[in-house]
Amino acid sequence: MMNNPRRKFIKMGALLGVSSAIMPLQFCSPAKKEESATIEEAKAAKSKLNSFGIQLYSVKDEMANDAKATMAALAGFGYKQFEGFDGGKGVLWGMDPKEFKTLTSDLGVSMVASHANVFENLDAQAEAAKEAGLEYLICPWIGGQETIDAYKKFADKFNEAGATLKSHGLKFAYHNHDYTFETLEGVMPQDVLMENTDPELVDFEMDMYWVYVAGVDPSAYLAKYPNRFKLCHLKDAEPDKGDGEERGVLLGAGEIPFSNLVKESTQLGMEYFIVEQERFVGTNPMEAAEKNAAYLKNTFEY
Structure with a gap:
């Protein structure tokens, strides 16, 4: 913590029975400058995040029980974007487009x-x-493959899916887990997917949690492939306890530096920031969704 000259003199004045109101102005002016600089630094440290969304899998049981009421509640928390999943009733939860x-x-x-x-x-x-107003359909999982050639074949499938979706006016993206960030045959599988897909057909959704727990710096990887990651999952991680268990916690309660990550990623082509949480300790899905929304509102400048 920085030393504050004004506080020192206020304390001194109190000890000597002297009112701070009659302190010489030169003692006050440095504190004002320091206070002003601190405010400006705080403003500069914040990222501009106009809106954020939530992956509805975070509240999957509530969605299964009453999708409309759950979505209304999430909108009330401040989420402006939704990302869906197939919960058994299709990605539109049984509703027509x-x-x-x-x-x-x-x-x-x-x-x-x-x-x-x-x-x-x-x-x-x-x-x-398309009729329902979606922009992307996302491949959420391919599973860890045994060879790099198998990942290259998936890259071809991604290109094909991307071409099909483009013909419908939609976009394709792939959502990573940790397995594509673990070295195989001396190569990182995620690199293979990045380098063997057509940027005009294939975008990527970075799950920052899975990149981080795989031991890779999300910011550095975004910089390696600028403008390829258009969406991301914001999910925090508690410190590794060495037990191999999932580490997901409320945003801001873990160790992933999201303030810097969001700021940096917006400069590298990121467009959509989607909250996701799958592990709930001392909370429940809807409460966590509300707290995560509050974190984003209070952490980032709008």
Whole structure:
């Protein structure tokens, strides 16, 4: 903590029975300059985040019970964007595309994307997604592969899916886990996916939690491939206890430096910031969603 000259003299004045009101002005002016500089530093440290979203899997049980009420509550917390998943009723939770789009419009939110099985019935999924107002369909999982050649084959599949979605006016993205950031045959699989996919057809969604716990610096990796990651998952991690368990915690309660990450990533092409939480300690999914929204509102400048 920096020493504050004004505080020292106020304390001295109190000890000597002298009112701080009659202290010489030269003792006050440095503190004012310091206070002004501190405020400016705080402003500069904040990132400009106009809006943020939530991956609805974070509240999957609530979505299964009452999707409309859950989405309304999340909008009330301040989320302006939703990212979906297939919870057994399709990515639109049994609603037809027009009904779904009307719902999100009424709530004042946009359904930016959904995780989906992009390797089956993609044309039909794309038609419904486009009508419902989505921008992306995202491949959420391919599993760890045994060879680098297997990852190259997935890169080809990503290009094909991207071309199909582009023909429908949509975009394709791949969401990582830790396994693509673990070296295989002397190569990082994520690099293979990045370098063997067409930037015009394939975007990426960085799950910052999984990159971080794999031992890779998310910021450095974003800088390695600027403008390739258009979406990200914000999920914090508590310090590693060495037990191999998941480390997910409320935003701001862990050790991932999101203030810097968000600021830096916006300069590297990131467009969508999506909260996700799958582990709940001392809280529950809806309470965590509300607290995470409050964290983003209070941490970042709008």
